Amino acid sequence: MSSKIDQILRTVLTRAVPKDAERRRILKLSQQVIESVSSAARRFSLNTEVSLEGSVAKDTWISGEADIDVFLKVDSRLDSSVFKTMCLKVAKEALRNYKPRTRFSDHPYVEAFIGKCRVDVVPCYNVDKGMWRSATDRTPYHTQYVKQHLNQELRNEVRLLKRFMKGTGTYGAEIRTGGFSGMLCEILILHYKSLLNTLKSATEWRDGMVIDIENHYKGDIEEVRDLFDQPLIVIDPVDKARNVAAAVRHERLWEFVSASRAFLKKPSLNFFYPGGQRKISSSGIRRRIQKRETSIVGIKVSKINVPIDVFWGQIYKAERCLANLLRGKGFSVIRTCSFSDEDDLNIIILELDEKRLPKTVKQFGPPVERRIESERFLLTHLKSTDTVSGPWIEKDRWVVLKFRRYTDVEKVLKDYLSDGGRNIGIPVTISKAIKKEGYEILVNYQIGKYLYNKKFAEFMSRYLSGRPTWMNT
Incomplete structure (x- = not known):
């Protein structure tokens, strides 16, 4: 069994790990976007630091699926309304040749496609760790954390986990999917050290599973569960007040658990790259x-x-x-x-x-021993035009047969x-x-x-x- 799994994982890595030529192309495009955003910021007199973040910066992206995330880090003293309007103007100007559109996560950002590559230009405040003014302020610290802790072997394990989740429909933290984010995949690999260990552990997950890789809560699981009422709790390594898995809906969590069990029982490449649907008519x-x-x-x-x-x-x-x-x-x-x-x-x-539905419905009233409630029930239904039959007593309760309105x-x-x-x-x-x-x-x-x-x-x-x-x- 293990040799079959090893063969499958080698095949996935062959397809998932970007080749040198693709890396150079994506990094060149990333640099061009950074320069374009920096130039637009200067034209609008916006003092900003522009940086590459996300999976491309962390080298955890999958071949053929690169998303370029460029961040505009502005002064933390900038007014929030100016922050939003000015940063969006800069982003749209930088991507003006690629039909940019405003998107929303926790706050607005700008998205465009350059060829098949999605480019997001995201504003954030340049703040000290823990002094967050917007949800995206953590992202540069996430990038730094992951780059410091992932080696090349673990980066490939992240690619395997992402591909498994994409293949099983559990990847993507956007509202439409309610699944696992890229950062969550990276933390799971940092915690479990490999795809296989992650899948094996997932087979035994229970509701309220807690992972705290920086040990922010010193093993106090009950405190964590009191703070976060979610089915999977993964404490953000750079912010103890945040659950990285907060977006994961129950359905996606248990689909991942079930898919993990199924793969380990009967390994197949289809978990990573599902076969095409039969012809649909x-x-x-x-x-x-x-x-x-x-x-x-x-x-x-x-x-x-x-x-x-x-x-x-x-x-x-x-x-x-x-x-x-x-x-x-x-x-x-x-x-x-x-x-x-x-x-x-x-x-x-x-x-x-x-x-x-049938035209009539049986409606139960209060127990007869409850005098006041019984009187109200009788008053309501005795002379009502939609009463078909009753009220009568069934065991210890009043019952009436009514016409439905709909x-x-x-x-x-x-x-x-x-x-x-x-x-x-x-x-x-x-x-x-x-x-x-x-x-x-x-x-x-x-x-x-x-x-x-x-x-x-x-x-x-x-x-x-x-x-x-x-x-x-």
Whole structure:
């Protein structure tokens, strides 16, 4: 078994470690971006120190997947409003030939693509360690820490871990994914010393797992868990008040744990580089939907004009609001998810046992021994026009049979989205888009209307499969 794993890891490293020519090209491009940002800063009279940070600076990037992170470090006394506006102007000016766009993480930065390489220009304050004014102030200290502690062997182990997480769909700390960040991968390798040790340890992880490589909390696990209410807690080596794993959602954590177990039991290159999906056809997806005999409901909304990082947080919130609405009306919600091509096709998927409910519902009241509550229950239901039968006593409780207000899922959605859904908690920007541009309710085969979009077809195929790709190995 170990020889097979060794062979797989050698193959992955052959593909993941950048060759000399690619390194030179990426480093040259990085230097060009640094010079362009520095020049733009001078033109705007912004006193700044420009530096290369992130995986390229730390040499933990994967071949063919380099992201260049250039930071503008400005005086810590600079006003926050000037900090944001002036730094963004500088960044956009520096990348003006590459269609720059503003993105958001904890605060705004500018992204552009030069060829296939993503370039981020990120503002931060030039502060002493621990005197943070913005979330990105820690990044230069992260870069310094990792460069000091990782040797070449460990850098390649980081590449293996990143590639394993990318292959299993657990990599990426952005809201859309809710997975493991690059920095988190680096800390895991610093702690466990190799990919295999990380995977073996992950098979035994429990909820509230704590890793503190700098021993900030002197082994006081309970104190750490009191401070951080997250399923995985990895203390930032340069800031004891921060959990590097805070972005990791429960689903991504346990998918990684399960994938680790599966790989160690049955090693395969597919965990790192999943095979391509079989050919997807619209008619095939329609047949699969029909075969399920459930009700798959899609709510399609038009383009939402907010930064994409903000958008994902809002569409996930809208998804939760709609699921809670339907549960509250008596529908059994099996599963929910959201799709976006990050352009003009956004669809929230809600899968239900049934799209129609019986006209009546049995409603339980208080125990008879509770006099005041019983009187209120009787007063409410005895002469109510929607009471079908009762109230009667069943064992020790009052019970009544009522007509439902809603029996059809489409009627519920239409009524509650008529004002944009603000009354059920739909975020403002999505609510405004619904009111201005409208929305569309799609049930079962009607979802096929948008399967012309290749990304959506792939999404629906994965959704209907309902299992991670590594389970097919």
